Amino acid sequence: FIKVILPISIPGIFSSFIYAFLFSWSELMFAMSFLTDPDKQTIPVFLSIFVGQYQTRWGPLFAGSVLATLPAFVLFAILQKYFVSGLTAGALKE
Numbered sequence: 001f002i003k004v005i006l007p008i009s010i011p012g013i014f015s016s017f018i019y020a021f022l023f024s025w026s027e028l029m030f031a032m033s034f035l036t037d038p039d040k041q042t043i044p045v046f047l048s049i050f051v052g053q054y055q056t057r058w059g060p061l062f063a064g065s066v067l068a069t070l071p072a073f074v075l076f077a078i079l080q081k082y083f084v085s086g087l088t089a090g091a092l093k094e
Helices: 005-025 030-034 042-049 059-091
Strands: none
Touching: 005 059, 030 042, 042 059
């Protein structure tokens, strides 16, 4: 199991982990419904403040969006080696 199944399943495990992280990181409706304290607001809720009924503050909105995507890029950069090693492990015969 450890020598055959686990190396092949590592890319799927890390893909699921990254997908779950990105889904929870960018979730808006649940956070807007249950987080009423301004000190506990998530990044998407904070970014929605910049969008008004008659005006949108594009500069702060885009700056916050860039800062919100940085953790996802860093996480993928760290876990990228597991994707490549897992994909090549299933393709090579030993």
